[in-house]
Amino acid sequence: MILKKKAFIEELNGVQSINGTVSFQGVNLNVFCYVTDGVLIDTGGESLHKQFAPFLLEQDYDQAWITHHHEDHTGGAAFIQKTRNIPVYIHNMSIEEVLGKADYPIYRQLFWGRRKSFKALPLSNTMKSRNANWEMIETPGHSDDHLAFLNQQTGQLFTGDLYVNPKTKVTMQSESIPTIIESLKTVLTYQFGDVFCQHAGLVSNGREMIIHKKEYLEEIQYQVLKLHSEGYSKKEIQLSLFPKKYPITLFSSGDWDSIHIVESVLFEGN
Ligand SMILES: [Zn+2]
Numbered sequence: 001m002i003l004k005k006k007a008f009i010e011e012l013n014g015v016q017s018i019n020g021t022v023s024f025q026g027v028n029l030n031v032f033c034y035v036t037d038g039v040l041i042d043t044g045g046e047s048l049h050k051q052f053a054p055f056l057l058e059q060d061y062d063q064a065w066i067t068h069h070h071e072d073h074t075g076g077a078a079f080i081q082k083t084r085n086i087p088v089y090i091h092n093m094s095i096e097e098v099l100g101k102a103d104y105p106i107y108r109q110l111f112w113g114r115r116k117s118f119k120a121l122p123l124s125n126t127m128k129s130r131n132a133n134w135e136m137i138e139t140p141g142h143s144d145d146h147l148a149f150l151n152q153q154t155g156q157l158f159t160g161d162l163y164v165n166p167k168t169k170v171t172m173q174s175e176s177i178p179t180i181i182e183s184l185k186t187v188l189t190y191q192f193g194d195v196f197c198q199h200a201g202l203v204s205n206g207r208e209m210i211i212h213k214k215e216y217l218e219e220i221q222y223q224v225l226k227l228h229s230e231g232y233s234k235k236e237i238q239l240s241l242f243p244k245k246y247p248i249t250l251f252s253s254g255d256w257d258s259i260h261i262v263e264s265v266l267f268e269g270n
Contacts, residue, residue: 007051043076046113067160078116091145141180
């Protein structure tokens with residue numbers, strides 16, 4: 001199987017970033033890592049090791065914080081632990097998971113490689129970097145352990161996979177739309193400026209886009225519940241709200257599908 005891979009390094013408002021892309025048969029997935037004030041935020045996927053290694057070796061940081069346990073965020077952690085001997089932090093609930101072997105569907109292993117196990121320390125509610133105090137904000141929904149990191153000095157917010165894009169059309173079976181809506185509301189209770197997303201990069205009108213996303217998902221939630229109360233089936237609701245099919249649905253054998261959006265709303269609505 002031939003995967004196309006590339007990576008691009010750029011400074012974004014004082015934050016160092018690397019953006020790696022993995023492409024296969026019309027499916028393009030990408031991921032960012034950031035370095036700011038001596039902290040590496042997320043570590044990329046194991047499949048991008050070659051492309052990310054120079055960045056991970058040369059950047060100036062003395063600790064790493066990981067937004068959540070997914071393999072496109074944790075794939076470089078074992079490497080930096082071995083080569084730089086620095087502490088790597090993640091949500092308390094994922095320490096055991098990342099100490100174990102990669103355990104996720106084959107299509108994800110094909111794209112992102114097999115994450116090597118690593119030993120992480122627990123992130124606390126507040127963390128310190130060289131010059132700043134940070135707030136670690138619980139933002140579940142995409143994954144249970146998901147955190148957003150707020151630099152209280154610069155107002156820059158690192159959102160992991162909370163944002164990704166304003167109009168979600170497909171999700172993984174494990175995600176919850178109602179919980180994501182609550183997490184978007186939670187971050188909106190904080191003051192912040194730039195949003196650094198792990199897939200969209202720097203979102204300079206970040207607050208506005210997070211509001212857009214929250215409103216879009218609330219509208220979807222409303223429509224799903226309305227159509228359901230009118231007697232439409234899950235499948236009919238899906239076809240009405242999400243008529244388009246995406247390559248990732250086929251490629252992931254349905255792990256990424258709009259039906260999960262409908263199901264998660266109905267599950268929590270009951
Ligand atoms: Zn993720």
